[in-house]
Amino acid sequence: AAADIGIIVSLCKRRGFIFPASEIYGGLGSTWDYGPLGVELKNNVKRAWWKAVVYDRDDIEGMDGAILMNRLVWKYSGHEATFSDPLVDCRECKGRFRADKTYELDCPRYKRKVAACSANLTEPRAFNLMFKTQVGPVEEDAAVAYLRPETAQSIFVNFKNIVDSRWRKIPFGIAQIGKAFRNEIVPGNFTFRTREFEQMEIEFFCKPGTDADWHAHWIEERHNWYLRYGIQAENLRRYVQQPEELAHYARACTDLQYRFFPEREDEEKQWDELEGIANRTDYDLSVHSKGKHDKWQVHNEHSTQSLVYRDPVTNEKYFPYVIEPSAGADRATLAFLMDAYSEKPGPDGEPRVVLKLHPALAPIKVAVLPLARNKSELVEKAKAIKADLQRHGIRAVYDDTAAIGKLYARQDEIGTPFCVTVDYDTLGIGKTKDGAKEEDAPASPAGLLDTVTVRDRDTWEQVRVPIAGLRDFLADRLGT
Template identity: 40%
Template sequence: MAKDAIKMEKIVALCKRRGFIFQSSEIYGGINGFWDYGPLGVELKRNIKECWWQDMVRNPPIGPDGKEVQMVGVDCSIIMNPKVWVASGHATGFADLMRECPKCNRRFRDDKIWSVGYYSLKEIIPKLVEIGKEFGLIDLSQADVNRRFRSDATLRSALLSANQPRFRKTFEADSYHDAVGLAEAKGLSKAEQKLFPEDDYMLDARPLSAVDMLFQTCPDCSNVLSDARRFNLMFESHAGAVHNEENKVWLRPETAQGIFANFKNVCDSTRVKIPFGIAQVGKAFRNEINPRNYTFRSREFEQMEIEFFCHDSEAMMWWEWWRDVRINWYKSLGLAGENLKPRNQDDKELAHYSKACTDIEYYFPFADEPQELEGVAHRGCFDLTQHQQHSGKDLSYFDDEKKERFVPTVIEPSAGADRSTLAFICEAYTVDPSRPSPELMKFHPRLAPIKAAVFPLVNKDGLPEIAEPLYRELRKLGPVTYDAKQSIGKRYARMDEAGTPYCFTIDGQTKEDGTVTVRDRDTGGQERIDKSRVVDYLNERLRS
């Protein structure tokens, strides 16, 4: 179990209470894998997408060659000709191995169910000591804390193959450590405790396929699961009144293929020259076997993708540049701490056509290991070559200066808008018992759902007449709220939970010298500035 699971529960509760994220169709019991964004959440997510579009498409950094980077955008249809998905490989290869319980009818991803064995330490110590000596370990306590010992799969396999567990249980988890953590958290029943009278047991998790069929059981009802079978993750539908194979279509599982299908149209209709990129923000759909971890793994989600086309001789240079640009983008908006973890995929992880890929990962509170926010992939010329072969259309590019024709290589920074939103929420969540509200959201001002709040200290004495015109002026810069109810402390607390970076208070002194109080969300500090400076004050900080 993730060590910050309680923190995640508090984040989910705050998101519901303050209107960031709701369960879709909640009044009807909800629907698994689908989420709605509330008034604050929709502003936050929109701000993230707009920052991405502004920073990557409208005003990208200068490229590695010292020149401006050419970027254009498209907005492609969710439903496309089914041949697109045949060419891309999704029609036949976009599938997960799945197991089904014939008793309770639940389905599970085969790689997300683990068999946890409960072993007696009394039986295992002699073998433990024997093998441990080979690793320079003297006693059991050293073996338990030694990272090399715990992580060495060969040693663990040799150790546990020499002894049979007293019993096994099945758990649904993302990783070995999560499975063992769940087992530890659940503990033993009274009957199971009798098998380990001195609580002297150890746990080990194995993929379900690695244990005997009798132990391949359902985590919910303990019935034996079906054999693993392939399950296509694309949502099927039909275009037209007749529901037959000829009219079958799919909801797109990614936005990238629409860009590839429009590569020639973009080249023919604009003056872009390679190297250049095409960007798109849009919905995608995957019929996940088991959606989980809040909005992290959903069946409907939004992507922010770029397909950057270049000559193969310059591809690694552009891949490194895009990798660094994307990492720095997250850092610039607040994911600058130790939770952001870029990781290069090893050769075994890479797709057969890919030369390099960096996963930009983040430590979410619900997991013990970092989870992917974005992949920056060197895809070679696979995609355009596939669509050229299947469509019969020439998707090569002719370089007028070099007099060379070639199929461009693609660098793909592919980010999840929903995962990014969740990461920024988790990073912003802060607990400070000394504040008016013990929970506050420290969003970067560019991302904050509400940019500022205007408060008349009291709703009388001519203060609203000063506050309201200022409020209307500030609204031109973005979402701003006006609040004249309850104590100033409670108003600050509401804005802290919403992540509002600045609060402007009009009080009696405003009538005397024309100054207002500015409160900074992160520090709680206050200063007075002239009322005439308020608009510029906020504008400068929203642009930084």
């Protein structure tokens, strides 16, 4: 079973993955800063996603759009009018909640669960989630802009640019990773729901009629991606949205849900969305095209382009259908952390945390450790090995700030797959007793010169590997 979020929050703070943001000023509700290890982990999650969807396929292009966009994008996408959650106030505790969710929060006034005082609620009212800001120095209506609440729209408005500049034919997709902002009514549960977060989105364009097959393809692909990078099958499931839950333009949507709340008694409440994979039909490219679109009851008077696609072979014209796998980089990072968490008794009998992250996601791949820090030959050799690994693209660190057993424990706790130890046998000098002369040292066993010990995080097994073959040995086991 995975750890619950509380355990992960404290591990993250203790070991430099994620800190409460603006902490020394008392924080700012539900904002988080990724620390030295968190930034590496999240970058690795994003890299693994990009590799799977852009590099390992031939039918996806990448892009990176601006966060601030012309307000008209949000007018025609429908966000200005409808990107809202139903907000209710509790007349008793004065709390504000989403009417479409159930809460297990403590009521600040009555110090009990919100459900207990939720009988006295106002009627729900629509609360738009977009953060408004102003572009330019003068406060005037024309300068209103929003921080994007999703990355998808810059993909849609660049559809034609990418088709034209990259000679793309349908079917193909566009992928983007970037920040999105939503003024959530009730953020919380660590990085699960925040007001600033990162999305990893694909908009996959296909011919109407092929959309159901592509939808099934992407559900399969995305599900397998999480399993490949270490999520345990029993903690991931598919939830097919019911017709009444779908956005008005969507034909279907399947959510990949992760068991984010294993501590909840009601098994149904343990699950929440990790990624949504929607069939958005031809809504997006239609509404951003100039002209009247009766199907969507939209008349676009501002767009300068038509995003209609002309099949180069048949000359047939149509608005492509869109399959959208939309994932959260922060939620994925949290799920990988929760799933990797394990404890087992250490050599001293004390419980030891071992973060069994997939090597491709681990913030640090290899820690190179000298057996003793007061022996300059050991230190120099270890530093040289660290530098060589790093030069060849393997994220490695050097550490000599504690005894070897403690250094191993620290690396287990942060998920480092391998520790490399440089000892006396590596140098062929044998270990001298304190005060003894070096020439009195016992000879090093034959065959160990220029070899190091490699320790595996998960099995704690140690093998002796020649330094000359170390890079290949590690690269074979680190995977991508």
